[in-house]
Amino acid sequence: MNYNWNWHIFLEPNPMGTGTYLDLLLSGLVVTVKVSVLAWIIALVSGSVIGVLRTLPSRTASWIGFCWVEFFRNMPLLVQLFLWFFVLPELLPRSAGLWLKQLPNAPFWTAAIGVGFFMSARVAVQLQAGITSLPRGQKQASTALGLTTVQTYRYVLLPMAFRIILPPLTSEFLNTIKNSAVAITIGLIELTGQARSMQEFSFQVFEAFTAATVLYLLLNFVVVTAMRFLERYVAIPGYITGK
């Protein structure tokens, strides 16, 4: 193989005039962080609502939860992003579609919402498992004290369910970050996107993707460490999962 390694490439100015190639990658990292955090918030909020719906005795509620989960988890993420980005504006009335297409930063918002909803199906299933793993008596005890269903979830069931599913939720957060790379297909220039443009401008493909790999690893390491601290912070003395 005839390849000229050049690790100094990161300190050379990039052709966009925005500083060095390293700056280029770091700006991609910032986009990755922003889109992932937003997607994760969307996933957590909507996934929690859907997860709770799936545990309610109401048929309608669990049917809505079922449809949401099956819709978002049974389609490839790539197809979902294409649907939101290319197909949805065409299905809407002309003016609404046009407005959507002309939104500034459309790839960013589409990616955040698309990845967020995709991940929400997974969060919902995790939370449902967490809630149903609690002893049935917990809900009965809370109900018997006079707490309403909303209060029972808010003060009794969810605080325990979220503690139980914290380790798998960490994996889902990491998946959200990794899945955000799919957004280059709808034109979002995040970390993977910037690595590719660095490769195209400089032809240093190995350096570009080595750097992207290291940055992803560092980012996920930060998340894992932060979640460890969170797990330790909310652990319950004497309780089995709270060692």
Added chain:
Amino acid sequence: MIEINHVNKWYGPSFQVLKDCTTSVAKGEVVVVCGPSGSGKSTLIKCVNALEPIQGGDITLDGVKVNDPKTDLPKLRSRVGMVFQHFELFPHLRIIDNLRLAQEKVLGRKAEDATAKGMKLLERVGLKDHAKKFPAELSGGQQQRVAIARALAMDPIAMLFDEPTSALDPEMISEVLDVMVDLAREGMTMMVVTHEMGFANKVADRVIFMDRGEIVEDAKKADFFGTPRSDRAQKFLSKILQH
């Protein structure tokens, strides 16, 4: 105080758990419900505060019809204390916070009032020093005493006990029964599902014997232990009093 009239309950289309049950508990009365497992005694007691719905008959509690769709169930339930076989303390809350939760969220008491009331009741069950601990740091007997205190904190007009000592080590049973005996002697209206015939003998006014969803025997304590009318109750008694 508690009126149970011709109550029928099915699980699914064919399995009848309660068959035409009729009984009552007067104010200040202590009624023990016993019978073999699967006889429907726990189900019956859970129907009293509508933790389990009934399909026929009706139940009234202090003049309020329990199985009326217009009844404010959370309010009704907050007036009846319930103690469960597996304690069902909320594991993520400290002991004192377990006692505060429903006082504040259901009765709207101020934090300092709820705390004062909670501490008074913990002192009564002999656990004042454990107020800041978490449930998992207490023994089973201590947890059950906390559960009784939690129910008492709501100033209930009656108390329901669902096999309160069945999950305890033998040496912890008496510390829980002592608390219950004190309560009974103070004039609390109590409905107690239990196999502790010693407790029944000591404080019960009446004993109800159930078998296969039916109330087979409903008699004054002396009559029940002296000359049970039904064969089934005689057999049951001779078996559990044998040792």
